[in-house]
Amino acid sequence: MKKKVFALAMFLTSVLPGAEAIADEAYKTPLFDGFEGENFSREGGLYYKDNAEQRAGSVEFDRTGGRDGKGALKLSVRSGCNVSADSCSERAEIWERPELRVPYFTPVWYGFSVKFADPIPQDDHRYLIAQWKREIDPGAPGDFSPFLALRLRKGRLFATVEANHFAPVSEQPKGMPAKCGPGQTPVWMRPDTNQMRALVATDANWGPEDGTLFNACTDKIEIIDRGNRLPTPDSGWIDFAIMTKPGPDGTGRIEIFANDKWIVTIKGYIGHNDPPLGDNQYFKFGPYRAAAEGEWTLYYDNFRRSLNKSDVLGPDAARLVE
Template identity: 60%
Template structure:
């Protein structure tokens, strides 16, 4: 059995951190070894999941996830989702490092509008006593035909400055301050054709989060299959560490205050992927393949030389 009976939730989480999960979506449903499921609830009413064989990266199949137009224009808080979740007993403790790999391909037509789209996100569990709505500490987003990546943490008014001529000083990162939710969102990956208008909300700079660009651009959405390899290690007090690779190329390293430390939050992190947007017309579809989660870099990222550098 993939999920063993270990007693306390803390013991279960510690054990799950050492597991390797993998699903190539080659069957007619989720495999036990993958530890994934499609969440059936009202938020996912606009979504569908299809195990299909026509479009695939490897193996005999891939997962097609779609959302259709459902949200009324009168409800700005409504969203349309078709997200796949890790099973709750398999979640990893919040500040333990873990590697994720997944491949995504944008189906035609690829949206080009300036709108809120997400393709993957990492979050902290939210307990029943937590106050507020907490954004993902790491999110792969899409708008205006461009993929970009953001990191969220608590609002830190100290060490915040304004950009000079639109550029943050050395050691600082563009950030969108959201004091009303005790959060701030940092822009950590942007494509080469990113324009000032694309970042109209990221009008401040913070030294709480440091970004090291590795000299490679995030792929274009229309380029075909994109395989992302990601190291996830949140650390709201400044010990966070994220790495992002795409198609075997090192995109960015992020360190510092990553994630939330508010009271009432849960003990674990979790990953979910799939199309998620504010209400929009028409159907939006994404294909996913080759999901893997492992404590070991080498299982997710095949470039061993990068693993040696990151693991130092």
């Protein structure tokens, strides 16, 4: 039945000028892709965006590389930029189709499994494996960072949340990690772009020296520690289940699970509300880095998206969340 609803929405959107109401409802249909075939499944709503930034990337449907020994998506980036060119990026990212994007303030659950291929980058560089953003209207000025991102630095896995800039509660000198009190969260302040980036979750290998970029504290973003750290990149397959509900007015909430363990809840000012931004949130995953040498490969499996947590979380984990 779900396949029929999805196909009907896509068909009417393409051929009927009066189908806007049905198209607007398309985001409510659960999506899933196990990457078992030779291309993206119709039920998954995913595609590889072919543009200049992605020319350093490659996509392969690996028939035996999956978490269950079946299909997986193998995504790689190779050196394509001058290593001194900070403005150049190398990507192999998979996007949600625009007509299926979820309204910005709507809570939605995403799930996917990821495995880091060897070698795992150990340099102090910008690496992302997944990111959630708000649409930017065509031609609008500004460069807005993802409101949620899963990142890698020096071989450590961590998560960040972005919000509009607020004056910090306290701030340490540049290069010194923040000293935050109860109810406060370490952030990297960027007033020149009206943004601040919060450090919200880390793996077990993360140390104080890894957080020196986050030298200020904010009380606009609250982290509820659920007693678990992110898995380390060398631990094999990691299955993420994440709920996103942006709220630049202070009503935001994010839930992060990994391997059925509840990692953190994030509440407060999440995301951006600047005038040129669009109506929807969107998700993309795959290796993304600033200019670097060598090849970097990730495997992905079991993508799912739903407004219903039970379609994404396992039954025991689903019972934990209100």
